[in-house]
Amino acid sequence: MTEFFRWLVFLMFVVLAPPVSVGIIRKVKARLQNRIGASIFQPLFDLLKFYSKGETVSEVTSWIFRSSAGINFALVLIIALLVPWVQFKPHVASADIFLVIYLFAFMRMMTVLAALDAGSAFGGFGASREVTLALLIEPALVLCLASLGVVSRTSDLEQIFSFANLALSNQPGLWLLAGSGLFLTSLVELSRMPVDDPTTHLELTMVHEAMILENSGRNLLLVEYTHALKLLVLFGLSAQCFLHAIAPVWQLPAVLISAASGGAVLITLALVGVQEGLSVKLRWTRLPEFIAYAVTMALLSVLVAIAGRLGS
Amino acid sequence: MGQLLLLSAIPLILAFLSLAAADERSVRRIVAAMLWAQIAVVGWFVAPLLLGAQTLLSFAPDFCLDRLGACFVMLTTTVVACAATHADTFFAGEAEHGHIHNPAHFKIFYACLNMFLLAMSAVFICDNLGYIWISVEATTLFSAPLVYFDRTKNALEATWKYLIICSVGIAFALLGTVFVFASSQHGAIVQGSLNITKLVAHASELDYSLLRLGFIFCLLGYGTKAGIFPLHSWLPDAHSEAPAPASAMLSGALLNCALFGIWRVSRIVVASHHHAFAYEMVTVLGTLTVVAAAIFLIRQHSFKRMWAYSSIENVGLILVAIGIGSGALFFLQALNHSLAKVALFLLSGNIAQAAGSKRLHDLHGVWKASPPLGLLLALAALAVTGAPPFGAFVSEMLIFQSSATPAHWLVATLLVVAVAIAFVAVMTHVGRILLGGAKADFRAFKPVLASLVPGALVIGSLVMGVFAHPRFWEGL
């Protein structure tokens, strides 16, 4: 019985949560800027609006442009089903670290190709920037997860992030380092504030937005939903890391832990909103320095993972 | 005594015939045909030795033929026959391309060719050091007119240098023979003797210091004739200025005679059980020659000079084989080198004739101009530089294997590196000749006839490479 209930809650969460999470971030940012801001369900209404809007497709594009949104949607759903971004996620299949990394890479490939397909200058340099940023942060992402995996001696994410994993029960330092590394990498991966201002309309400064300039109508709906779900998954993962860092949570019963994980996700989203309110978009040439912080976090967690065994 | 006459009958008759006959076109054909007959005669004569029935064939005092000598006589006669056969089409081509030679030159050329064959065969037959010296000197004298056939200034200069340097060199070989003879007088042989079998029998009683001096002088003398590194300077000039058939014979057969002289003297020194110094010296000289020739090959400007330096490289390898002391390796490397080198010289004769120039700079696009010739040149170049399917690879690997011992590890390394450098250098030059757009004035010529002999030789080298079973050369 609980298994069906757990599936129901999870699916409901997967369908509704992504647009709402984007709404929450915007709401918190608006509040910081003394604005009331749109309701947190506004992105959901936008998606429904896109569903009924007409679609314009450039005649230059090939089949890649029209199918890349669909492929990305499928991929992000598979990732959401595999990665334990919330504790109440039912087990589907073994979520190997490197499988997840390369599913993300597949999504990136399709987005970049779709951007290049329209043959516009904006899509081109957006794709080039996306690929450059990905190249810089991928090692950080992999090393964060790998260092967690090394200490818990398994590469299956579900086992790493399960509260039954005793190897990591007394490693708050490692959790914090890996969590912050993940958080910073997801900021770059999702092109949030310091990397790229999602609300800008100046194409020259865009990274992610430039790539989806050509999408419209239902295509855009798929793209927006995919992006939102990816945002939720990545921030959810870093939220789980922070949650594991808090020692008392390990003793809570299962139901409370899943609730706590949901709460952690919300708090992280709020954190992102606050961070967006406070920081300003960095120039493109200064980005590698920002990313260097994410890489340093990853290397620190590697050091702890390797040397940590010496301590215990 | 009868066998001696039998062996030298055909060359002598041909020599007088070519001097007497009027029309040189018929002389060329007759000489080519008769030389193949000479191969048959020598083959019949030498068959018991080659098939293992007998190990020694002595048919006159101071004249005997062992299995190694038999192989070399067969090789030399074949090389001369191939050169003569190809000479026919080559000179016809020369006439077509406007280099008209007056008939007197042909008379001298063909007379000397036959006497040259006789002298070379004599080297392998003599059992007496003195007779070997006389035959080697005779080869020099008879090959001088061959080099001088083109009657150009360069040919004259090359002939003069060839004659003077080789004669001086061989004079020292005579001094070496005198020393060996003197060392035999101190020993058991009261009157002293130059007969090799007798010397080998009594080798331990020979006076060691005189024998050592004798070996060194003979090594220097015959080494000059063979083209060992510091003494090689005449070889590129002579081989590049001589007409293609002549330089084919010079490279393919003459070098083997000179090296055979060194081999004979080294047998005596080995029999005297003090041969450490001899082997050491020959191996070091051989390696030096291979390395120097490889470095020479890197910067080449003339087509046939390049093949001359490649001959020097192979002489070095043969010397190392002699330094190892195995007659089989000596003959194998000489055979494989001769097969490939004769084919190469004949082909480069055709190409130089068709392209009108010997300089590497002007030769390109042979592949486009005449594919069969290009293919043959590529295969022959691969054969001579020791690329696997061909025979030279087998003999070179045998030499490397026997020199790859802790004592000679440096020699083996230098050889492997030098052979690699030589391969890259030669194939770069050949690559530039073969590839690229065809030259405008590349005169067409009958490719089939001209590439018949080189083709056969390349196939021979291929057969030597693929079916080289040690049982063939066990007994050498």
Add this chain to the structure above:
Amino acid sequence: MTLSIYELAVLSASILAIFLLGTTYIRTNLGFYSAQTMAIAAATMLAGSQREPHLYVIALIILLLKAVGIPVFLIWIADRIDAQTDAGTYLPAPLSMHLGILLLGASYILSSELPMMLGHGQGSSRIGATAAMSLLFSGILVMLTRRIAISQIIGFLMIENGIYLFALTQTHGMPMMVEMGILLDVLVGVMIAGLLLFRIKKSFEHIDASQLTQLKD
């Protein structure tokens, strides 16, 4: 030390060779060469009386062919190509003569290295070895220092004489056939060189071997 007539003849041959080094006139060089070969022929005659009789025959042939035949042939050629004197030498003639004498002394020292001849009646073979070595060195000197082609032939002939002297003094006499063969080769060699001299004169208008440097890498 009293020298026997045999040793005198041998020494005089090497002395004549050193005299040859002193002049650059072709005709006088050839004169010295024939004198030196006559001395060797005499030495062979004397050796013949002690050892094998066939040395007499060889002495006669050397006298006829090498002492008289070759010089006459070379003089005839020199006149035909009017090569009067050597076109200059790498080493001035007097200096090379003194060097020749120095080499005579050196060869005397070196001859002690060579093992002694066993039971040789005609006095110690050191004199013979010394003379032969000095003749050899003089021949080499002529070849290295003289420019024109004809002196190179003379140098080659002197080396040939030196080697023959070695054979004469160090051994009881080479086999007859070998001697004949060597003689024949030398004669044919000189004839071919002579013919080439005509060609060089005709095509190069000079016979200076040091200018024949067209063929180089």
Add this chain to the structure above:
Amino acid sequence: MAGVLIPHSVYLLWSAFGVWGAGAAGAVLTGQKQYHKLYSGVLLSGCLLLLGGLIGCWPANTSWTSDFVFFGLAPLAGRVDPLASVFLALLAVSGSAVALFSPGYLAHLGQRLHPGFYWACLFLFMLSMGQVILSANAITFLVFWEIMAVSSVLLVATDHARHSARLSALIYMGATRISTALLVGGFLWLNYLSGSWRFSDWHLSSAAALWPAALLFLGLCIKAGIWPFHVWLPYAHPEAPAPVSALMSGVMVKVALYAMVRLIVLGGSGSQILAYAALCLATVSAVWGVLFALMERDLKRLLAHSTVENVGLILMATALSVLLRAAHLPELAALSLAAALFHALNHGTFKSLLFLGAGALDSSTHTRDLSFLGGLARNMPWTMACFFTGAVAICALPPLNGFASKWLLYQTLFHTAFQAATTPERAIALGLVGVLSLVGALSLACFAKAVGIAFLGKPRSDAAARAHEASAGMIAAQALLAGCCLGLGLLVPQILECLAPVLSEAVAEPVVTAGFFTIPQLVILAAGVALFGLARSVVLRAQGPSLRSYVTWECGYGDLPARTEETGSSFSQPIASIFAPLLQYNVWTEIKGKDKRHFPEVIEVKVLMVPFLERHLYQPAVAAFEEMSKALVRVQTGSIHLYLLYVFLTLLVLVWVGVRL
């Protein structure tokens, strides 16, 4: 043949080589006549025979020695065992793809190709590669290794009217000959140590065998194109015609790696120094290869550099297996060797596919320069689909085979990170995981650029605009290889099963490969397709709101020309500026015009990249040899007196040395 009973399927193998030999002879005889279809058929039948023979004698470990063919030191001897059959299968598959591809492609080369020599060399090339893999003793190996080298040099020089083709052929010939010289040195040394030429007698586990193993390793590194010695590869592979460069990059490079596995890994080499050196070289060549691939404008040079990267990965896995075996972790050593062999197989398929795709591009647009291509997806849809599959495979994206082999390598490194004994080893392993992910991201960027710039967007030249689709045979070849990529991706456990005997031989204990690959690729593919179908049907129904096709968004300036489109070099400029010191990358701009600051008339921008290795390592070496030769040639002054002086001096030296010795 020795008396032993030879299974009938080995005769199938020999018949394959017999067919190729006959093809070679026939090709030489037919000369200029264009019998491309006939010879493609002969090549295809040979490949099928080979495949049949392999399947026939799969589990057995048969070996044979020829009685009459003898190469002087050792007979022509061969042996079929699982390791050899894996690589022979790769040869057969690539060969059949090339056979299907050739008729269409060669028609386009037309007069610039001499059909007789081309086909003869191709048959020789296939035959010698097969024999090298099958050879059981060092002499047979060397003979066919050199024939392989020479025939591939001639194939690179097929279109030798172009100067660049001639230059590349000569550079390649020099590189292979140096590698052969090193191999000869290594073989001689091992023959001296073991006294025999057969590989089975050679054991590299002893300490004395370190130096010959190092020589072999260096020689094979040159041929495989590992980092400092890879300089010839970007010259040779692009210049050859597409089918040949597919075979060279796909199969010949693997033959060098096969030899490394056969001689060094199965030979039992336990030396840590060699393995660590190999690991360093492999890592550097992986990063170096993909970085330079990113900077290339010529599509085939891009693929050649990416071969250097993948070869680096394979060598890394091989070196790891040696290290892990030395560290007594047999199960992990088997896993890393499985990763090496499987990645070699995969790279063979998708790199051949990409080269054939580039060849199809070249045949219809007559150019390989990315800045003149673009918008080919429209009129070359099938080629684009196959090239896209190849790109997805090479970037190791999930459903396909590239991901499977890379995942195995990741797993090896990951497990080493916590099973290895000492801390430095664990740190290196985890560090390598980071480097591997960097290389993965770089190759994604590289192939996104290749696919995006070449196929998508607006055509940048009218040749690209008028391009026509490749012929049926060419598409069939690419589809075959694309199918292989997918098939290999989905059948990973079965393939690891086939590799098990090799792994157990290498690790000297039985290996169960069941637990090696746990990713359910098929399930993921099915889920992906299902969800994609859901997305398309539910969300993008045809009769939904209007679907208007219009001009690409250009801020209202009207339809911009193709010149405003992203080009290859601008796509990789951000990455190049980050790695500028490593790549010696600098952009040279010149502004012309009367008033440069305010009214520039012409702005010229050029990307200058100093070929670092060639400039500082190879050109000085070649110049040194030239200098040495120039110095030695001064000996030949032409003056007869000097030559006589040489004779007399040598006489003095010889006498003095002789007396002393």
